[in-house]
Amino acid sequence: MSSRRVGGRSAIVRSSVFAAASELVMAKGPLAVTMPEIAQRAGVAATSLYRRWGDVSSLLLDMAVDRLTRKWPLPDEGSIKADLTCWARRIVAGVNTADEPTFLRTLLAAWSVPPERQMEALAPRIEQIEAMLERSRVRGEKAPPLEEVIDHLLAPLYMRALLGLNVDDVLAERLTTRLLAIDGAGA
């Protein structure tokens, strides 16, 4: 829903609402944040937030994805191997910071929205990933399909982070190498 309204005043409001939501999530944890609090902190009417997002989960989901796409953009390093390795290392760095795991928990907590809202919220990130894979195909490389990137790179990194298991650059390297070895991608 939000993507139809970017630009001008609407974009400024959206950005201040996300900033307020982000600060509140950091201060109180994702489960304790309410719509009226976000509205107050952002200096907007709660009714307009309800109109635009329906509920706080939907807003928090958009906020978390917006943060991901802007703060953690996808690399453009000139080869699919370099791109995937760099991206995996950024995820490793992210899950090992003090703040980012809070936004990962926010994504999970907000995942109670309906499936179509989940996909709509994730769409900007999926677009970034598809663009990275497409750049590789244009260069004539054999890039893995999106689903294999999810299965063999994102899923293990994030599942380990959730379970509190070790997530480091050695793992990032190993997962990337294995992903590219499947069906000879990266060649």
Add this chain to the structure above:
Amino acid sequence: MSSRRVGGRSAIVRSSVFAAASELVMAKGPLAVTMPEIAQRAGVAATSLYRRWGDVSSLLLDMAVDRLTRKWPLPDEGSIKADLTCWARRIVAGVNTADEPTFLRTLLAAWSVPPERQMEALAPRIEQIEAMLERSRVRGEKAPPLEEVIDHLLAPLYMRALLGLNVDDVLAERLTTRLLAIDGAGA
């Protein structure tokens, strides 16, 4: 915490509390269930639930893992390949039922408990998995380590389920084959 109290009256109470929590989660979704409601439905005092679990997330987490370990036990098919294939197919069957995804969402929603509580709650399931891998090693097979099972089997299956992507027996078979191909496990 619960594992120290199994047996006798305590086990009966625990089982009726989980049954009540499970019914409420199915009826209302995990985010809407409260401790007093569970207590009332199970016919116990809410104070005893607070004393034993602290908060509703902690209780729901134990309930979801208890359901997993009892309703979806791990296979014992005589070889690691047969065990992993059978287990992957059971996960596929589970995520494609009407009810089980609600319990997956419950696990995520309840994941806001402290990390040490998360690990304590998961321990019974980890024990089942370790026992399956150990049976394989005792037979002289080269079973994959637990972390590789998480990375290459559980993570992709559950991440796909969360994202609403296709989860079927073909995928189960492919993931199992690839997991066993790593370092020549399963030989």
